[in-house]
Amino acid sequence: MNIEKTKIGETLVVTPEGNLDAQTEKEFQESVLDNIESGENSILLDFSKVTYASSAGLRAVLIIAKKQKESGVKLAVCGLHDSVTEIFSVSGFDTIVDVYPDLNAGLNGLPS
């Protein structure tokens, strides 16, 4: 899985590309957990290039959100495609992590 990381101001924008499923969950999860452990304190997961998410992919998001909460890191998700929005909504993940429509809204919406 290609995972792009860009620092915009104080926020690390993580942009995974492709499917977020059982094949890619571990790589994505470990990549973001590394950033949390190395001291990043504001992370925006930009899912604009994620076209599919399965329950394994959601599990990675859950584990990241758990670690983020325990570490006091600010975390949000943005740019969900329709199919990913649907699975986020059906499974109530939008109650676990803040979701913004796009990158700008995510950068503005992350708590300072």
Added chain:
Amino acid sequence: MLLTFAEEILLLFLDDDTGKFENMYYEEFKYALAGAVLMDLALRSRIDTDLEKLTVVDPTPTGESILDGFLRKISESEEDKNTFYWISEIAKSGAEIRDKALESLVSRGVLRVEEKKILWVIGVRRYPTVDDTQEKEVRRRIIDLLNSEDIPTPHDVALVSLADTFDLFPQIVGEYEAKKLKPRIEQISKLDLIGQSVSHVLKRLREIKADAYVLHPY
């Protein structure tokens, strides 16, 4: 000691004092066991699900006899089926899952078998608890989670989801607390797609029964 979900769910249903399974209606309980098998396979990265299908991502046996037969069966399926299908299919082996889980709990020293006779004729098997450490640990973890705003682990999400579907919370935390904690229980339960499917299958089953009763009340 790492218990399977089927084992954890059996422990939650078991009444410590009587060694009997309380409030267990087998026609429904077999779906909890089927869901538990699928949840275990998902958390062991053997299957993956979405809103439409369930797929095998790694057919390597887990080493748990309760799980591996079903993993093989799903792997051998010629086309992808959805989670509802597999819950219904695996539920047909509910008695076998229950018996294997009980055997495993007995061999791990968590339960013991006690044979009793009612009216000297009917044999009844009970499972008094020998070591309640596991069960207490499961209950404590769930209670702590429900009373906090912590984000649950995937394992606890699956367990809360199954326990909620089968109305186990009044038994775990008491009627009053279960009612008070309902929004939190629902928030956590929803996070598990397999748990949601078990809940839908059960809802459908109850609707069919209700319809049958309206048509044929006696």
